[in-house]
Amino acid sequence: MKLECPVSLTHPPLSWLILGLPLVFVLVGLVVSFRRWRGMKRHPAQDPESLLLGAVSQSLQERGRLAASLGELRTVHERLLDALPFGILWVDLKGQVAAINAEGRAILGVKAGVVGLDAAFVLEPFPWILEGLAQPPGPAWRADGGGRRWQLRRIQVPDIVGSLLQFEDITEREAGERRQQLRERFAELGEMTAGVAHQLKNGLAVLKGHGQLLDRAGHHDTAQDLLEEVQSLERLAQRFLLWAKPLEPRIAPVRLEEIASQAAMEVHRRPAFQDRTLTVEGEGRADADPMLLHQALVNLVENACQATPPGRRVRVQVVPGQIAILDEGPGFDPGDLARMLRPFESGRPEGTGLGLPLALKWLNATGADLVFSLRPEGGTRVDVRL
The missing domain is CATH 3.30.450.20 (PAS domain)
Structure with missing residues (x-):
């Protein structure tokens, strides 16, 4: 009987495996060596000095970018x-x-x-x-x-x-706040004053009528005294109505020396000017309401003449944007300044207490400032700053 060993068709013989493994290792080694060679060709080896220089260059580039960012931030901050x-x-x-x-x-x-x-x-x-x-x-x-x-x-x-x-x-802001406060205060007083003045005028009209009847009846002396007192009260009522009148300033460029001269001429015709010298000096321009500025200057100059003794001088000095009124009177107590500018409070028995307050109101309505100060040589200086 003849025995045969079957040969597997799916598994290679042991000899093939023994011969094939070294070849596989050789091939793998060749592939690895080839890849390393290619890598060395692409990235050549660097010496330590080149590596150090590269690191320094990269650090400088990063610092440059950081400095640029900080510079931009500083610019935005400034x-x-x-x-x-x-x-x-x-x-x-x-x-x-x-x-x-x-x-x-x-x-x-x-x-x-x-x-x-x-x-x-x-x-x-x-x-x-x-x-x-x-x-x-x-x-x-x-x-x-x-x-x-x-x-x-x-x-x-x-x-x-x-x-x-x-x-x-905040000089201008604070001055504006003061002007606004004054406007509100003047508006409240104006409403009250208008009512009082109208009632006063009604009563005066009745008294005036009775005075005229007395005059016709032959009581001339009594009627004359009554009518003179009525006329005085009518002037006071007119001042009250002038105080209460709403203001609508019309600002325009003006020559200050012209308005000051016109105000001085008007004061020349008043009793307060008698036996005193009144001069206007300098020139200048400003933006102002001519009528309101004229009225304010008349009151201020008349007040300065009343404060100045007979035989002395009142000066009106004009510069661009400002008018100064200098008297040679006794001056004033700084503690009394607020009272002087308060309506209906006069320092003279014959005064109405509206001269300075009206000047302040007219100037305040145009955005001007009124500043009082004591002169070192004696007297008072009033600055109208436009």
């Missing part, structure tokens, strides 16, 4: 500060000006080059600013300095930053 309508001053811990925005430079009249300089040196002409930097952070306050009115506030910042001060010139 533009935001320059857009603020008030001054911002930053003084660092070394006492140097670290920053000041455009509005702050304009208010103080300094240049951008003050940044980095000693704050005490830069701010020497502005002691109120230095005093503000010494205040603790908190609410805003107001102060006088350099003939102006200021609003200041220390802003709360970390101690390592230094001091941050907000400041603003």
Whole structure:
């Protein structure tokens, strides 16, 4: 009997496996070597110096990008500060000006080059600013300095930053607030005064009629006394109605010396001018209501003549945008200034108490300011600032 071993058709013989494995390893090694060779061709080996230079170059590029970003941020920050309508001053811990925005430079009249300089040196002409930097952070306050009115506030910042001060010139704003308050007060008094004046006129008309009847009946002396008193009260009622009259200013360019001269000529015809000298000096222009300014100047000049003793002089000085009235009287008590400008309160027995208040009302309606001060040589100075 003949025996045969079947041969598997699915599995290779052991000899093939023994011979094939080394060939596979060789092929795999060749492939790996080829890939490494290709990689070395694409990325040649660098020496340590080249690697260091590359790292430094990359670091510099990153710092450049960061510096550009910080520069853009600084520019935006400066533009935001320059857009603020008030001054911002930053003084660092070394006492140097670290920053000041455009509005702050304009208010103080300094240049951008003050940044980095000693704050005490830069701010020497502005002691109120230095005093503000010494205040603790908190609410805003107001102060006088350099003939102006200021609003200041220390802003709360970390101690390592230094001091941050907000400041603003509010002279015009405060003057506007005062004018508005006066307008409201004058309006209230005007309504009350108009009612009193109309009632007074009605009563005076009755008294005047009876005086005329007495005159016709032959009581001439009694009638004359009564009619004179009625005429005096009628003038007072007319002043009351003048005070209560609503104002509609018509502002236009005017020559101040012409209006001042016309007011002086009118005062020349009044009893207050007798035995006194009245002069008008200078010239200038301004925007004003000619009629209201004329009426105000007549009252102010007449009041100055009444305060000046006989034989002395009253001067009216004109410069662009301002008229000053200087008398040689006894002056005034600063504590009485508010009373002098209060309607119906006169310092003279024969006065109505409406001369100065009416002048103030007329000027206030046109946006002008009325300022009283004592002259060093004696007397009073009244400035009409247009």
